[in-house]
Amino acid sequence: MSRYSIFSLARNALNYHKDWERAWRSAELKSEYDAVIIGAGGHGLATAYYLAKEHNMTNIAVIEKGWLGGGNTGRNTTIIRSNYLQDSSIAIYELARSLYEDLSQDLNYNTMFSPRGVMMMCQTEHELRAFQRTAHANRLAGLDCRMIDRTEVKRLCPIINDSPDARYPILGAYYQPRGGTGRHDAVAWGYARGADERGVDIVQNCEVLGINVKNGKVTGIETSKGSIKTAKVAVVTAGHTSVVMEMAGVRMPVESVCLQALVSEPIKPVIDCVVMANTVHGYMSQSDKGELVIGGGADSYNNYSQRGAFASLEHTVTALVETFPIISRLRTLRLWGGIVDMTGDRSPIISKTDVQGLYVNCGWGTGGFKSIPGSGFVFADTIANDRPHPIAEPFGMNRFAEGRFIDESVSAAVAH
Amino acid sequence: MLVIKCPVCGVEGEEGDFHAGGQAHIARPASSNPENISDIEQSDYLFMRHNPKGLHFERWRCDRGCGKWFHAARDTVTLEFKGYYAINELPPVELMEQAKGYWAEHFASAIKSSKRPKS
Numbered sequence A: 001m002s003r004y005s006i007f008s009l010a011r012n013a014l015n016y017h018k019d020w021e022r023a024w025r026s027a028e029l030k031s032e033y034d035a036v037i038i039g040a041g042g043h044g045l046a047t048a049y050y051l052a053k054e055h056n057m058t059n060i061a062v063i064e065k066g067w068l069g070g071g072n073t074g075r076n077t078t079i080i081r082s083n084y085l086q087d088s089s090i091a092i093y094e095l096a097r098s099l100y101e102d103l104s105q106d107l108n109y110n111t112m113f114s115p116r117g118v119m120m121m122c123q124t125e126h127e128l129r130a131f132q133r134t135a136h137a138n139r140l141a142g143l144d145c146r147m148i149d150r151t152e153v154k155r156l157c158p159i160i161n162d163s164p165d166a167r168y169p170i171l172g173a174y175y176q177p178r179g180g181t182g183r184h185d186a187v188a189w190g191y192a193r194g195a196d197e198r199g200v201d202i203v204q205n206c207e208v209l210g211i212n213v214k215n216g217k218v219t220g221i222e223t224s225k226g227s228i229k230t231a232k233v234a235v236v237t238a239g240h241t242s243v244v245m246e247m248a249g250v251r252m253p254v255e256s257v258c259l260q261a262l263v264s265e266p267i268k269p270v271i272d273c274v275v276m277a278n279t280v281h282g283y284m285s286q287s288d289k290g291e292l293v294i295g296g297g298a299d300s301y302n303n304y305s306q307r308g309a310f311a312s313l314e315h316t317v318t319a320l321v322e323t324f325p326i327i328s329r330l331r332t333l334r335l336w337g338g339i340v341d342m343t344g345d346r347s348p349i350i351s352k353t354d355v356q357g358l359y360v361n362c363g364w365g366t367g368g369f370k371s372i373p374g375s376g377f378v379f380a381d382t383i384a385n386d387r388p389h390p391i392a393e394p395f396g397m398n399r400f401a402e403g404r405f406i407d408e409s410v411s412a413a414v415a416h
Numbered sequence B: 001m002l003v004i005k006c007p008v009c010g011v012e013g014e015e016g017d018f019h020a021g022g023q024a025h026i027a028r029p030a031s032s033n034p035e036n037i038s039d040i041e042q043s044d045y046l047f048m049r050h051n052p053k054g055l056h057f058e059r060w061r062c063d064r065g066c067g068k069w070f071h072a073a074r075d076t077v078t079l080e081f082k083g084y085y086a087i088n089e090l091p092p093v094e095l096m097e098q099a100k101g102y103w104a105e106h107f108a109s110a111i112k113s114s115k116r117p118k119s
Helices: A006-014 A042-055 A087-101 A103-107 A125-140 A150-156 A184-197 A238-246 A310-323 A369-385 B039-047 B093-098 B101-115
Strands: A035-038 A060-063 A118-122 A146-148 A172-176 A201-203 A208-214 A217-223 A226-229 A233-235 A254-264 A274-277 A282-286 A292-302 A332-343 A349-352 A358-362 B019-023 B055-061 B069-075 B081-085
Touching: A035 A042, A042 A060, A042 A184, A042 A369, A087 A103, A087 A125, A087 A369, A103 A184, A118 A125, A118 A150, A125 A146, A125 A172, A146 A150, A150 A172, A184 A201, A184 A369, A233 A238, A238 A254, A238 A332, A238 A358, A254 A310, A274 A310, A282 A310, A292 A310, A292 B019, A292 B055, A349 A369, A358 A369, B055 B093, B055 B101, B081 B093, B093 B101
Parallel strands: A035 A060, A035 A233, A060 A201, A118 A274, A233 A358
Antiparallel strands: A118 A172, A146 A172, A208 A217, A217 A226, A254 A292, A254 A332, A274 A282, A282 A292, A349 A358, B019 B055, B055 B069, B069 B081
């Protein structure tokens, strides 16, 4: 496969761009693989890429019911940060964030990582203290993060309403300068191209219909394009995890709910960082196209429809209009919903299961995009060596029975 | 948007008028057998949830009406409410029979006993 560079761009420009190679093959499904990954989203493709690159497993397939990157990978608000409270979370999210820094070079594909800084607003005394605690935990873990005061918040984000009379006044913020945003589609496409280049078959429009288990071991899967023999199956299907795992008779401690986001009409640059306001429940950044990218809280009831409640959106927008009065008369350009899988402690599950050869990576809930490279890296290692990677180990499914929760739902700096 | 009708006071509204209370019919193991509860049973009670794509059984509260809790059967794909029943009741038999997967297992004995002729 040809490398993308300034020279390939120039060469193709001279040919009127008629000779660009396809970024990945449209692979035919074979009847046998060393491993099959179900779900060609960011996490699934990253897993395939690192399996091929780090573990030399190239006789593998990624199968996808819809189209590549068409689920939550294409439905998030592209925020990348790692300032979580618990040590296990810091380890995996910081691994992901640091991999994002060099991802464009590693993949030879521009993933447009933009470390523009992420600010988590402190709008009550309690929130201020909670973030100070997180700040200390993060500094102990060696993360480049710091508390900033109201003046610096205003300097970094002039459009913010810093009036002391606001219903929730800005008291300061918790700032991760090396956090930011990336280009979500490019992450999926880059990993797909990299995996394909190493021989991985990516098969789209191929729905898994059953997982064959014999004597407690995976023997293969049934798909809409035929049967596949394989000893290893990795389920990376986010909102549909419960549905796919039920095919192998494994119950999952997750619930699927809808999380929505929206973008405004494009405007000139007004905000060059990411602002998260968790007390009022909304977060905002600006895309390179000029749209304000806005997200908020998830809906409160189970949902597989990718259509959420208007009430949730209204709540988010109300909060952000209060925080950024300048946006009050902007129109909504697009809004959408994705089905996210929530665990009880709001931390992911990266785990072996009671069925030998069946692996699961799910439960990323509202924070999947930021973790794609780290999740793929440790999950690939877990699959290749049939034991949890040290960073993945705390995220095993058995933690719920053992009481080892990685509790990010009440303690973390995150909008849930 | 959901269209929800409270079976207690009869008001109709959308999800903002009601409160979603999560999965219904979760029995606390310790209430019947407090001594011999295994970690698995307790963690299943706390964290394991039916998460069907299709017919689901839930608790809801009539927040801006009568304030009462009630049960509802809802499709998680079409978001349609299929039926309502009281907070201390099992679903109507015809709804239990439509249930699939883990819910079908859950209701299997209840369906069986409802079919038994009353002596």
